[in-house]
Amino acid sequence: MNNGFMDPGGNRRNGRVPSEGTMPARAGRELPVLDLEPGRPAPVRERADAARNRMRVLKAAEQLFATRDARHVTMDEIAKAAGVGRATLYRRYPDPASIATALLDEHERQVQGHILNGPPPLGPGASPADRLAAFYIAMTDLLERHLHLVLGAETGSARFGTGAYRFWRAHVRMLLTEARVPDPEGKADAVLAPLAPEVYQFQRHTLGLSQARVTEGLVWSARRLAGGDAPEP
Numbered sequence: 001m002n003n004g005f006m007d008p009g010g011n012r013r014n015g016r017v018p019s020e021g022t023m024p025a026r027a028g029r030e031l032p033v034l035d036l037e038p039g040r041p042a043p044v045r046e047r048a049d050a051a052r053n054r055m056r057v058l059k060a061a062e063q064l065f066a067t068r069d070a071r072h073v074t075m076d077e078i079a080k081a082a083g084v085g086r087a088t089l090y091r092r093y094p095d096p097a098s099i100a101t102a103l104l105d106e107h108e109r110q111v112q113g114h115i116l117n118g119p120p121p122l123g124p125g126a127s128p129a130d131r132l133a134a135f136y137i138a139m140t141d142l143l144e145r146h147l148h149l150v151l152g153a154e155t156g157s158a159r160f161g162t163g164a165y166r167f168w169r170a171h172v173r174m175l176l177t178e179a180r181v182p183d184p185e186g187k188a189d190a191v192l193a194p195l196a197p198e199v200y201q202f203q204r205h206t207l208g209l210s211q212a213r214v215t216e217g218l219v220w221s222a223r224r225l226a227g228g229d230a231p232e233p
Helices: 048-067 075-082 086-092 096-117 128-153 156-161 163-178 184-195 197-206 211-226
Strands: none
Touching: 048 075, 048 086, 048 096, 048 128, 075 086, 075 096, 096 128, 096 163, 128 163, 128 184, 128 197, 128 211, 156 163, 163 184, 163 211, 184 197, 184 211, 197 211
8 A cells, every 4th residue: 555545536515425537636735645554665566467356356345345244254255256266365365354444445545535636625625614514524424335344443542543544633633723723733633533433333323313414413513613604414
């Protein structure tokens, strides 16, 4: 994994992150590019056949994880679904958990790419309140679609050690600074706290709140904290 980002796709007006490939790239970045696994050496250039196999494995695993608890999916099942040999699979991934982490990395990089280079309100060019609300909308979309992956990779104290969390934190701190919120450094983690996967799981599956209702509460918070008219979820 290198320090680059996937080419960002298009972006709906309300801040959700859509499929890839629908938005032209922009020049310039407002945040540092962060590796999701800091300290890991950059890999050599991937061969075309290896890249194809990797994408087949990730696609097959994601389909399996979406229908079953990832902890109960075996490497043999993933290899069979992807149409690759077990040796090919183990050469890159030691276990299903590592594949889940790789899948989450891909999805988080897409959101990061939109934040850096996408159109407003998620990307540059909107007010801090608009961008913070769009960030909440994009992140609840990510949690809704990939909660099973996030719960396996970013729970408890492990969440704070990821490069992704440092990226989200830097982005939020920047927006709070632009909005002239007092002590943005001290408030950044409080803004991110509602996005902890355990909190979202509790709201959705214990309290039975809809995704729209959870998102509406976060957008309301963005308006109150950063001011302005933030986009509706």
